[in-house]
Amino acid sequence: MTTANYDAMSLDELRQYVLAHREDIIAFQAYVDRSKAAGRMISIDLNDNNWEETLTEQIRQSTSVESESE
Known part of the structure; x- marks a missing residue:
């Protein structure tokens, strides 16, 4: 199994990856963490x-x- 390098992806690339690989929970968590850090998350x-x-x-x-x- 190939492991994606989430850190090498831009936030938009990571978003696209998560949308294409919805089963990848680790990628989703990385996206959420980076989105929060970038101020993209609204609560x-x-x-x-x-x-x-x-x-x-x-x-x-x-x-x-x-x-x-x-």
Whole structure:
């Protein structure tokens, strides 16, 4: 069995790999960890009464950061 080198992949390449190899749990965890570190993961607190506004703001910030990096 061939082992993929997740560290050598860009985050987008790793995402594509995970989508093509959904059974590879280690790759998925690597993707989640790197996405969090890159600030790509968005989370919400359902106990926050303003969670919808917070989520909208996080999405806006995320998309502006991604467009700046292109």
